[in-house]
Amino acid sequence: MSILDRMQRLVRANVNDLIDRAEDPEKMIDQILRDMESNILTARSQVAAMIAQEKELEADLAETKQLAAEWGDKAKRAVDAGKDDLAREALRRKRDNEENARVYQQQHETQLQTVNNLKHQLQALESKYQQTQSQRDSLIARQRRAKASQQVAEFSATLTPFDASSELERMERKIRSTESQAVALAQMESTSLDAQFRELDYDVDIEQELEALKGGSSETAGQLEAGGQQSGA
Numbered sequence: 001m002s003i004l005d006r007m008q009r010l011v012r013a014n015v016n017d018l019i020d021r022a023e024d025p026e027k028m029i030d031q032i033l034r035d036m037e038s039n040i041l042t043a044r045s046q047v048a049a050m051i052a053q054e055k056e057l058e059a060d061l062a063e064t065k066q067l068a069a070e071w072g073d074k075a076k077r078a079v080d081a082g083k084d085d086l087a088r089e090a091l092r093r094k095r096d097n098e099e100n101a102r103v104y105q106q107q108h109e110t111q112l113q114t115v116n117n118l119k120h121q122l123q124a125l126e127s128k129y130q131q132t133q134s135q136r137d138s139l140i141a142r143q144r145r146a147k148a149s150q151q152v153a154e155f156s157a158t159l160t161p162f163d164a165s166s167e168l169e170r171m172e173r174k175i176r177s178t179e180s181q182a183v184a185l186a187q188m189e190s191t192s193l194d195a196q197f198r199e200l201d202y203d204v205d206i207e208q209e210l211e212a213l214k215g216g217s218s219e220t221a222g223q224l225e226a227g228g229q230q231s232g233a
Contacts, residue, residue: 026140033136036129043125047118054111061104068097 071094078087132139 029132029136029139033129033133036125036132040122040125040129043118043122047115047122050111050115050118054108054115057104057108057111061101061108064097064101064104068094068101071097 071090075087075090075094078084078090
């Protein structure tokens, strides 16, 4: 893969997607940063080499243009001296250098465009590296939170609502039964006390009636005794 293709792939890389797919996000992002740093160093070296080639082409272009101009001057001097054959040779040399200059011009323009593209892509890669480096901690924290949420969701999925509601209903029935037993015991105790008090009241009535009877019998006996005494007199 050429340096241009590799830089384009790195610049387009979605770091978040890579981290999401990683088993260990912290190691993954550190490895990404190391890979990006290594590729940046390689890219800088390659860009520097491309710039050097562009400068060489620029120098070759300038040299051929200078030679073409010099052979043009020589052709004029040969014509002035009446040496047509020498003038023709000078003109051929001038034409050859002009053709070379056109080739160098095209190569230089292409090389210059390539260098500019590489510079922009290198800047984008360096910017992405700086951004990823500055966001390292936050990206790892986000991944950890997402992992924790996923684990909680998976655990919650194992606790079905039916099981939970059934357990709650069972506990509610148990509590309701205990409450009912307490109420029943209280009512039974209250009923027992009322019965005892009613029995007490019932006994009081009996005693009063008994005493009344006893009182009435004593009074009748007294009256009979008094009447007998009067009769004897």
